[in-house]
Structure formats: structure tokens, C-alpha cells
Amino acid sequence: xxxxxxxxxxxxxxxxxxxxxxxxxxxxxxxxxxxxxxxxxxxxxxxxxxxxxxxxxxxxxxxxxxxxxxxxxxxxxxxxxxxxxxxxxxxxxxxxxxxxxxxxxxxxxxxxxxxxxxxxxxxxxxxxxxxxxxxxxxxxxxxxxxxxxxxxxxxxxxxxxxxxxxxxxxxxxxxxxxxxxxxxxxxxxxxxxxxxxxxxxxxxxxxxxxxxxxxxxxxxxxxxxxxxxxxxxxxxxxxxxxxxxxxxxxxxxxxxxxxxxxxxxxxxxxxxxxxxxxxxxxxxxxxxxxxxxxxxxxxxxxxxxxxxxxxxxxxxxxxxxxxxxxxxxxxxxxxxxxxxxxxxxxxxxxxxxxxxxxxxxxxxxxxxxxxxxxxxxxxxxxxxxxxxxxxxxxxxxxxxxxxxxxxxxxxxxxxxxxxxxxxxxxxxxxxxxxxxxxxxxxxxxxxxxxxxxxxxxxxxxxxxxxxxxxxxxxxxxxxxxxxxxx
Amino acid sequence: xxxxxxxxxxxxxxxxxxxxxxxxxxxxxxxxxxxxxxxxxxxxxxxxxxxxxxxxxxxxxxxxxxxxxxxxxxxxxxxxxxxxxxxxxxxxxxxxxxxxxxxxxxxxxxxxxxxxxxxxxxxxxxxxxxxxxxxxxxxxxxxxxxxxxxxxxxxxxxxxxxxxxxxxxxxxxxxxxxxxxxxxxxxxxxxxxxxxxxxxxxxxxxxxxxxxxxxxxxxxxxxxxxxxxxxxxxxxxxxxxxxxxxxxxxxxxxxxxxxxxxxxxxxxxxxxxxxxxxxxxxxxxxxxxxxxxxxxxxxxxxxxxxxxxxxxxxxx
Numbered sequence: 001x002x003x004x005x006x007x008x009x010x011x012x013x014x015x016x017x018x019x020x021x022x023x024x025x026x027x028x029x030x031x032x033x034x035x036x037x038x039x040x041x042x043x044x045x046x047x048x049x050x051x052x053x054x055x056x057x058x059x060x061x062x063x064x065x066x067x068x069x070x071x072x073x074x075x076x077x078x079x080x081x082x083x084x085x086x087x088x089x090x091x092x093x094x095x096x097x098x099x100x101x102x103x104x105x106x107x108x109x110x111x112x113x114x115x116x117x118x119x120x121x122x123x124x125x126x127x128x129x130x131x132x133x134x135x136x137x138x139x140x141x142x143x144x145x146x147x148x149x150x151x152x153x154x155x156x157x158x159x160x161x162x163x164x165x166x167x168x169x170x171x172x173x174x175x176x177x178x179x180x181x182x183x184x185x186x187x188x189x190x191x192x193x194x195x196x197x198x199x200x201x202x203x204x205x206x207x208x209x210x211x212x213x214x215x216x217x218x219x220x221x222x223x224x225x226x227x228x229x230x231x232x233x234x235x236x237x238x239x240x241x242x243x244x245x246x247x248x249x250x251x252x253x254x255x256x257x258x259x260x261x262x263x264x265x266x267x268x269x270x271x272x273x274x275x276x277x278x279x280x281x282x283x284x285x286x287x288x289x290x291x292x293x294x295x296x297x298x299x300x301x302x303x304x305x306x307x308x309x310x311x312x313x314x315x316x317x318x319x320x321x322x323x324x325x326x327x328x329x330x331x332x333x334x335x336x337x338x339x340x341x342x343x344x345x346x347x348x349x350x351x352x353x354x355x356x357x358x359x360x361x362x363x364x365x366x367x368x369x370x371x372x373x374x375x376x377x378x379x380x381x382x383x384x385x386x387x388x389x390x391x392x393x394x395x396x397x398x399x400x401x402x403x404x405x406x407x408x409x410x411x412x413x414x415x416x417x418x419x420x421x422x423x424x425x426x427x428x429x430x431x432x433x434x435x436x437x438x439x440x441x442x443x444x445x446x447x448x449x450x451x452x453x454x455x456x457x458x459x460x461x462x463x464x465x466x467x468x469x470x471x472x473x474x475x476x477x478x479x480x481x482x483x484x485x486x
Numbered sequence: 487x488x489x490x491x492x493x494x495x496x497x498x499x500x501x502x503x504x505x506x507x508x509x510x511x512x513x514x515x516x517x518x519x520x521x522x523x524x525x526x527x528x529x530x531x532x533x534x535x536x537x538x539x540x541x542x543x544x545x546x547x548x549x550x551x552x553x554x555x556x557x558x559x560x561x562x563x564x565x566x567x568x569x570x571x572x573x574x575x576x577x578x579x580x581x582x583x584x585x586x587x588x589x590x591x592x593x594x595x596x597x598x599x600x601x602x603x604x605x606x607x608x609x610x611x612x613x614x615x616x617x618x619x620x621x622x623x624x625x626x627x628x629x630x631x632x633x634x635x636x637x638x639x640x641x642x643x644x645x646x647x648x649x650x651x652x653x654x655x656x657x658x659x660x661x662x663x664x665x666x667x668x669x670x671x672x673x674x675x676x677x678x679x680x681x682x683x684x685x686x687x688x689x690x691x692x693x694x695x696x697x698x699x700x701x702x703x704x705x706x707x708x709x710x711x712x713x714x715x716x717x718x719x720x721x722x723x724x725x726x727x728x729x730x731x732x733x734x735x736x737x738x739x740x741x742x743x744x745x746x747x748x749x750x751x752x753x754x755x756x757x758x759x760x761x762x763x764x765x766x767x768x769x770x771x772x773x774x775x776x777x778x779x780x781x782x783x784x785x786x787x788x789x790x791x792x793x794x795x796x797x798x799x800x801x802x
Contacts, residue, residue: 068761076618078615078617130590131590131591131594134590305589305590306590306613306615307615307617307618308612308613308614308615308618309590309611309612309613310610310611310612310613311608311610311611311612312609312610313607313608313609313610315548315607315609316546316609316610319759320759320761323757323758323759324754324758324759324762326757326758327750327753327754327756327757327758327759327762328750328753328754330753330757331749331750331751331753331754332750334749334750334753335746335749335750338742338745338746338749339746342742374759374761374762375690375693375765377762378690378754378758378762378765378766381750381751381753381754381758382697382747382750382751382769384750385746385747385748385749385750385751386701386743386746386747388742388743388746389743389746389747392739392742392743392746393708393739396735396736396738396739396742400735421711422707422708422711422712425644425707425711426703426704426705426707426708427704428640429637429640429700429703429704429707430700430701430704432636432637432640432700433633433636433637433696433697433699433700434700436629436632436633436636436696437629437633437693437696440625440628440629440632442538442622442625442689444689444690444693445629445689445692445693445696448690448693449693452697
């Protein structure tokens with residue numbers, strides 16, 4: 001396939017050569033500014049300020065940084081699934097519950113992920129109070145069914161809330177207000193005795209005639225009695241379902257669950273026998289979410305304390321990032337100097353394509369996005385050193401061809417096609433290793449394997465495409481007399 | 487492919503050629519000593535695994551005013567029954583502590599106690615449960631095994647087309663020998679570092695070792711590819727001459743490639759911070775040894791083996 005490509009670019013077709021060259025310059029400029037838009041934006045700001053233009057800034061998209069670079073805590077839990085029959089469902093229910101709690105911390109972009117059969121990974125970037133985070137995550141999910149308060153009670157609580165808020169506004173000590181704890185309660189609903197432990201299971205079924213999804217609840221014998229009493233005294237009234245003190249689902253569609261959400265189906269009749277059905281206009285997705293969360297409250301999976309924990313202070317993260325970037329820049333400069341000293345003009349061209357390579361790879365990291373960890377940056381820096389290898393192989397071949405008295409354009413073509421089998425074999429091998437590293441391993445190695453793999457693939461492209469076009473454009477007939485440059 | 491026909495008629499200047507394979511015995515001796523030393527160090531000192539494999543806690547703090555003595559720190563923490571406490575100073579005012587696994591509540595207590603000793607800032611804390619460590623060990627073993635198997639297959643596949651005068655599996659086995667050489671030497675160095683400087687085998691170092699596996703073969707493949715090409719082009723007059731000639735052709739590339747990788751790795755070693763320091767050191771040792779072994783071990787071994795087989799054939 002690539003052999004075809006070598007024939008496709010015909011070095012005598014001048015027009016095609018320059019079109020590709022211009023394409024690469026545009027690509028490089030775009031990638032460079034995308035990877036680091038600061039200079040472009042500064043320039044735009046300067047021009048805008050000077051001529052009162054309104055040029056737009058370059059598309060700014062931040063790099064996604066791992067916990068080790070931005071600080072935060074990384075927790076792994078092992079769930080006790082010994083009492084559960086459907087382990088997969090129990091784990092996704094657990095993930096769901098933990099996700100809800102973690103979203104309440106207000107950290108940016110938390111991650112909750114199932115790993116393997118029974119492990120749960122929780123990443124909390126930038127979290128300050130690790131201890132209370134661990135406590136909150138470790139709690140057993142609490143599912144409750146609440147009935148409506150009578151209007152008098154509601155009014156009392158609403159008044160109390162107002163009183164406390166007024167006191168807070170005046171910076172008074174609220175604990176002096178009589179019964180101030182009342183203000184913490186939900187003014188509209190009060191807990192019943194019915195909780196998750198009385199619920200046997202919840203399932204999603206479809207209505208026989210309308211085919212709409214509905215949720216079936218199955219209570220145990222004690223639960224059936226409680227449910228009968230509650231439904232009897234609350235006919236045509238709502239029964240609110242809360243998980244961990246918040247609505248079981250996002251009802252107002254703002255993407256988060258808070259006090260403005262309320263999930264409260266209306267009780268149609270007194271229900272005996274312990275089975276009930278929740279109907280209504282809901283999507284299958286919503287029905288599944290609700291059923292899963294009901295189940296996680298019914299059969300709580302215990303996760304206890306984390307089996308591993310990694311906390312990185314924000315200071316260390318920032319320092320690590322700075323150090324590794326500095327190392328990358330020095331490494332890149334050293335490679336550029338080496339290439340120019342030893343390979344002269346082709347070395348310079350290879351250095352240009354190396355810089356384009358760096359910009360391209362960084363752009364891909366941003367676009368995908370690849371979460372950059374310290375290991376990932378290590379892998380990327382390693383790939384900078386390895387990226388020129390393909391160039392070196394090609395140049396060595398070119399030199400040999402030139403020594404044999406071939407013309408420059410023939411030597412370039414020969415250099416590329418002769419070096420290709422070695423480049424392919426050796427890089428394929430590295431790619432295999434990267435894939436193995438990625439499949440069988442921990443997050444540290446994964447970060448390393450991903451960046452190294454992307455680096456190798458982009459470097460192949462830059463060596464056989466970018467360097468080649470640069471060589472064809474800059475080393476033409478003109479240089480035939482200056483072969484010492486090569 | 488009209489060019490290849492042309493290039494079959496070439497006159498090569500063999501006078502300036504360095505006869506690499508002539509000194510094979512010296513290389514074997516050097517590598518033999520290094521490998522024996524590495525094995526000896528592994529047997530005597532063993533490897534010191536980091537807490538990600540053994541389980542436990544590690545904590546890094548930076549004291550803001552002055553660093554208390556190691557004894558003072560150990561004494562202050564005695565009440566928490568943390569098992570063996572390892573206190574290692576880092577940087578100008580920092581300390582890395584290692585002890586048995588503790589939960590977050592105990593961690594906070596330890597932190598408060600240290601705060602009382604001298605004002606500080608915590609940089610990182612890590613706790614690895616015993617099951618996690620075991621799990622990681624298993625995963626690492628699988629990764630290493632898979633890497634070795636896939637590399638062997640890959641080499642056998644890449645060299646499936648050459649059979650004369652050296653059969654393709656000989657290329658495979660010699661590159662595997664070189665591979666072991668390249669991994670054993672850095673592992674030996676880390677065994678020494680572990681014993682004398684308390685350097686541990688951590689996940690980054692495992693990643694580096696696996697990368698060395700890839701890189702070492704990468705180097706060997708380039709040289710073997712050239713040998714294969716030269717056999718096809720020139721026919722085989724004498725195999726050792728072909729190997730020597732191939733090595734002379736590829737030596738420039740071998741050196742350049744190693745130098746560029748070493749440049750970035752040294753940059754990482756000196757400027758890249760603590761976590762990547764030993765990662766880059768492992769790569770520096772492994773890649774240097776990889777370049778050495780592809781030139782001075784894998785290729786000469788191919789020649790020695792071929793000569794030995796020929797002798798045996800002649801005796802019959």
C-alpha cells in the first residue's frame with residue numbers, strides 16, 4: 001500500500017509537490033497555534049488594540065491533565081458483592097450512587113469508573129478535604145419514601161427557614177433561634193418508616209397496551225404492610241422518593257440533582273400485597289436510571305474504605321508539570337542541534353518536521369483528548385527522541401545513494417523506499433509493545449503507552465511525508481553543486 | 487524496481503571497513519562479565535519493590551522552615567504503630583516517609599503530628615492495599631510475558647523469507663539473547679541501586695523496561711534487515727564479511743538514533759523531576775545496552791553460530 005504512495009508522489013510533478021508543501025505549512029501553522037495559542041492571541045490582542053479591529057482569538061481548548069499534574073485524589077474501592085446475585089447491575093448501581101455524591105463535592109470533572117469485576121475507581125481533581133470525601137463516598141446508600149406534610153407543618157418550616165435566613169443576613173448566631181434545626185428539614189415532605197431495606201427489588205417493564213416503560217416495585221412482607229398503610233392515608237397525594245437525601249433523579253432537566261428536583265409519583269389507590277407500578281411519561285433511559293437507583297438503595301453494596309489512595313498536592317502537580325515540560329524543551333533543542341550538526345541541510349529539514357511533529361502530536365492530545373499524566377509526558381518526550389530515527393535511516397540511505405553517484409532526486413526517492421522496510425518493521429514492533437502495555441496494566445503505564453503509541457504513529461507520518469516533501473522542495477536541481485550540504 | 491537491478495553491480499570499498507566480528511570474543515567477555523555481575527547482584531541483593539507492589543503507605547512532605555532529624559520524625563510517629571518507618575530526606579527541606587498501610591483518618595493524625603514538629607506542606611500521600619499490590623504484580627508478569635512472546639513471533643515473522651545461509655529462527659534466537667542482555671543489565675543496576683541507594687522498582691521503571699524490550703529489538707531489526715538485504719544483493723561470499731559490511735553501513739544510524747534518544751532521556755533525568763528520574767535512568771541504561779548488544783552481541787553471535795554449524799557439518 002505504501003509502495004503505491006511512494007509512486008504517487010512523483011518528484012517531477014512540480015505542481016503537485018508545491019500543493020502538498022503548502023498544505024503541510026497550513027497544517028503546521030494550524031497545529032502549532034492550536035497546541036499553543038498564546039502567541040497568536042497576543043498578536044491578535046495587539047492588533048485589535050492598535051487598529052481597533054475585532055479579530056477573534058484562536059480556538060482555545062485546554063489540555064486535559066491527570067491528577068498527578070493538577071493535584072487531587074485518586075481512590076480505588078473494592079465492593080463486597082458476596083450478597084449480590086447480579087454483580088454487573090449492582091456495580092453500575094453503585095457507580096451511579098457514587099457519581100451522584102461525587103458531583104455534590106463541586107470538583108471539576110470527577111471520574112467514577114468500574115474496573116474489572118468489583119473495583120471502583122474515583123478520581124477527584126483538586127479536592128481539598130480528602131477525609132470527608134472518603135467518608136461521604138463510603139456511606140451506605142439511603143433510600144427513603146417520603147409523604148407530604150400537612151400545610152400547617154409546611155408553613156411552620158417555611159417560616160423557620162425565613163427566620164434563619166434573616167438571622168444569617170444580619171450575621172446573628174442562628175443557634176439561638178428556637179427550634180432552628182427545623183429549618184434544615186424539607187418543608188414539603190416528611191420521612192415515612194418505609195426505606196430501602198423494605199424494598200426487595202425494582203424492575204422496568206412495559207405496559208401491555210401502550211408499550212410505555214414503567215417501574216415495578218416489589219416490597220418484602222414488612223414493607224408490604226408499611227406500604228399499605230402509607231398508600232391508604234395518602235390517596236391522590238404524592239409519595240416522594242429520595243436517595244441520599246436528594247431526589248432520585250434529575251426532574252427539571254438541568255443536568256444536576258439538587259433541591260430543585262423532586263420525584264414524587266401520585267398514589268392512585270391503597271395498595272395491598274406489596275407490589276406497585278410507577279407509570280407516567282418517561283423514557284426507557286429514565287426508567288432504567290430510576291430502577292437501578294432504587295435497587296442500589298434496596299440492596300446496598302458495601303464498599304468500605306479505599307483499597308488504594310493517591311493524593312497529590314496541587315503544588316507538586318504544578319512543579320512536576322513545569323519540570324517535565326522544561327525537560328521536553330531541552331530535549332527537543334538538543335535533538336535539533338544534533339541533527340543540524342551531523343546531517344546539515346537534511347538535518348535542518350528533519351528538525352523542522354520534528355517541530356511540526358511536536359505541534360501535531362500536542363494537537364491530537366488536545367483533540368482526542370488524551371489525559372496527560374507525568375508518565376504520558378515521559379512517553380511523549382521519549383517519542384521525540386525516537387521520531388527522528390526514521391529520518392536518520394532515510395538520510396543514511398540517501399547518503400549512500402549519493403556516494404554511488406546518483407542524482408539528488410533519485411537519491412531522495414531511493415533513500416525513502418529502501419529505508420521503508422526497516423522503519424516499518426522496527427516501528428511495528430514498538431507499536432505491539434505499546435498495545436500490550438495499554439491492555440495489561442495500570443493507569444500510569446496506560447498514560448505512557450497511549451502517548452508513545454500516538455507519538456510513533458505521528459512520527460511515521462512526519463518522517464515519510466513531511467520530511468520527504470521538505471526535501472523535495474528545498475533540495476532540487478539548485479543544490480546539485482552543493483552536495484557537501486547533505 | 488529498475489534501480490535494484492542496477493545496484494546489483496556495485497563496487498564496494500572494503501579496505502576502510504571495520505572488521506567488527508573479528509573481535510567477537512572480547513565483546514562476549516565484556517557482556518558475559520556484565521551479565522554475571524547482574525545475576526550475582528540479583529541473587530545477593532535481590533530487587534527492592536516499591537509499595538505499589540508490596541502494599542503500604544508513602545507520604546511526601548516539604549518542611550517550610552527547617553527539616554527535623556530522621557530520629558525526631560520516627561520518634562514522633564511511634565505512637566501510631568506504623569511498623570517500620572523509613573524516613574528519606576529529599577530536596578532541600580523535604581522528607582519521604584514509608585510505613586505500613588493506613589487509612590485516611592490515621593493519615594490526617596500523622597500529618598497533624600508532623601505539623602507540630604515543624605510547619606510543613608504535604609506534597610503527596612499514597613496508600614496501596616495488599617490485594618492491589620498482588621494484583622499489580624500479576625498484571626506486570628502477564629505484560630512481560632506477552633511482550634516477550636509477541637516479540638519472538640514478530641521477529642520470526644519479519645525474517646520468515648530468508649533461509650540461506652542462516653535460517654530465520656537463528657535471527658530470532660540471537661535477537662532474543664540480545665534482548666535478555668538488554669533487560670538484565672538495567673535490572674542488575676537497579677538491584678545495586680536498590681541495595682545501596684534505596685531505589686525501588688516502581689511502575690515507571692517497569693514501563694521503562696518494557697519499552698527497552700521494544701527498543702532493543704528495533705535496533706537489532708535494522709541491522710538484521712541490512713544483513714538480509716546484503717545477502718540478497720551480493721550473494722554470500724563469506725557470511726562474516728557480509729555481516730561486517732552491514733554493520734559498517736548501519737553504524738552511523740545506530741549511533742545517531744541512540745544519541746537522539748539519550749539526549750531527550752538525559753534531559754528528562756536532569757530536569758524532569760523525581761518521578762521520572764529513575765524511569766529515564768532505566769531507559770538510558772537499557773537503550774545504551776540495546777545499541778551495544780545489537781552491534782556487538784546479536785550480529786557477531788549470528789556469525790559465530792553460523793561458523794560453528796559449518797564446522798559441525800564439515801566434521802560429518
